[in-house]
Amino acid sequence: MLRKLWSWSVVFLALALAFTGCGNSGQGVGSHASAPVTAYQAMEFKQITGLQGFSEVLLQNHLKLYQGYVKNTNLLLQQLGGLLKDGKAGSVEYAELKRRLGFEFNGMKLHELYFANLAAGKSLNSRHPLANAIINNFGSTEMWQKDFIATGAMRGTGWVVCYLDPHSGRLINFWINEHEVNHPAGCAPLLVMDVWEHAYMLDYQLDRAQYMQAFFNNINWDEVAARYDRTVAAAHATPTPESPEKAANEPAAMPAEKPHAS
Ligand SMILES: [Fe+2]
Numbered sequence: 001m002l003r004k005l006w007s008w009s010v011v012f013l014a015l016a017l018a019f020t021g022c023g024n025s026g027q028g029v030g031s032h033a034s035a036p037v038t039a040y041q042a043m044e045f046k047q048i049t050g051l052q053g054f055s056e057v058l059l060q061n062h063l064k065l066y067q068g069y070v071k072n073t074n075l076l077l078q079q080l081g082g083l084l085k086d087g088k089a090g091s092v093e094y095a096e097l098k099r100r101l102g103f104e105f106n107g108m109k110l111h112e113l114y115f116a117n118l119a120a121g122k123s124l125n126s127r128h129p130l131a132n133a134i135i136n137n138f139g140s141t142e143m144w145q146k147d148f149i150a151t152g153a154m155r156g157t158g159w160v161v162c163y164l165d166p167h168s169g170r171l172i173n174f175w176i177n178e179h180e181v182n183h184p185a186g187c188a189p190l191l192v193m194d195v196w197e198h199a200y201m202l203d204y205q206l207d208r209a210q211y212m213q214a215f216f217n218n219i220n221w222d223e224v225a226a227r228y229d230r231t232v233a234a235a236h237a238t239p240t241p242e243s244p245e246k247a248a249n250e251p252a253a254m255p256a257e258k259p260h261a262s
Pocket of ligand 1: 062065111194196198199
């Protein structure tokens with residue numbers, strides 16, 4: 001019985017880590033699960049240098065902004081820890097720093113996902129299961145892209161994230177307000193697009209549509225497909241709330257395959 005409980009615990013932990021993307025920011029959580037936690041480290045994204053449609057000045061400014069989120073996340077965690085030790089967890093200061101943590105932390109993580117899903121010359125293999133999943137969900141890759149672009153064209157400041165709900169096989173393009181509002185629980189981010197003004201105004205002024213075209217010309221589909229594969233693999237090993245025993249022995253419910261994208 002104890003062994004069974006331990007097995008379930010490991011599976012749940014692995015899935016939680018996979019969905020939150022918490023293995024980024026210079027911390028390999030999987031290999032440090034039993035080690036003392038350390039400060040987050042800003043990651044490097046050398047593959048984005050020289051991307052067509054993105055000036056070097058814009059990219060360097062954007063990376064500096066990302067580094068600020070890493071710094072502020074570490075600072076907030078440190079301050080919150082200090083307040084907790086001092087018995088001030090019920091203070092107004094503690095509550096406001098907690099609210100701020102979601103903004104800075106997600107600002108850090110979303111930028112890492114964004115920069116990592118940018119690279120030149122990495123198209124989606126039409127035979128990859130992700131290509132099938134897109135067609136199964138939207139009818140065609142063109143319709144999925146239309147939905148993604150329309151979401152990105154919404155007025156406001158934030159992100160577009162194509163999320164995979166691993167137990168239903170649903171792909172949904174979500175609008176994320178600022179950094180922390182509207183994330184779907186239990187889903188995995190596959191493709192992340194920054195539509196804050198700093199991501200494009202220097203190069204495209206107010207023409208967000210032209211920026212989004214440049215983004216689509218530089219999607220690192222190898223990375224996006226790898227995120228899909230990791231999520232599906234984790235879901236296959238994880239019980240569903242409805243039928244834990246059944247889920248342990250069967251793959252997660254994915255849509256039936258249809259013809260490949262051309
Ligand atoms: Fe950004």
